[in-house]
Amino acid sequence: MSVGEGRIFRNAWISGVKKYCPGEPKPGYIATWEEMPDWERASAAAVYHQVRDFVLATAGNTARLTREQKGRFVALCWIGQIFKHIPDPKTSYVADWEAMPEWQRETDSDMFERIEREVTERTS
Secondary structure, eight states: OHHHHHHHHHHHHHHHHHHHHHHHGGGGGGGOGGOOOOOOOHHHHHHHHHHHHHHTTTTTTGGGGGGHHHHHHHHHHHHHHOOOOOOSGGGGGGGGGGGGGHHHHHHHHHHHHHHHHHHHHHHO
């Protein structure tokens, strides 16, 4: 998996946290790529590729999805990574869309759209 693509995912997360998270975000939310644990870097790259593959598989018609649908896709992909790497995760780590804070839902939607833009720019 490409480190660069994982970083794109991470940078989109940090941008969203800074934009939407009320108050001072937890340090782990805005930790640099180098400060992240290995499993989290691998997960960032994996979810980037899942979104990329989805955009490619639909020939870019993900543009027709709602922001919520895009964010839900990112959230589910990330939850899959949590279950892969953490044997007994906290409930909040695997919360369904409705239970996630608004700032996190907006951030996940932005992340999808960031990857979607990159993929469509590369293929057009």
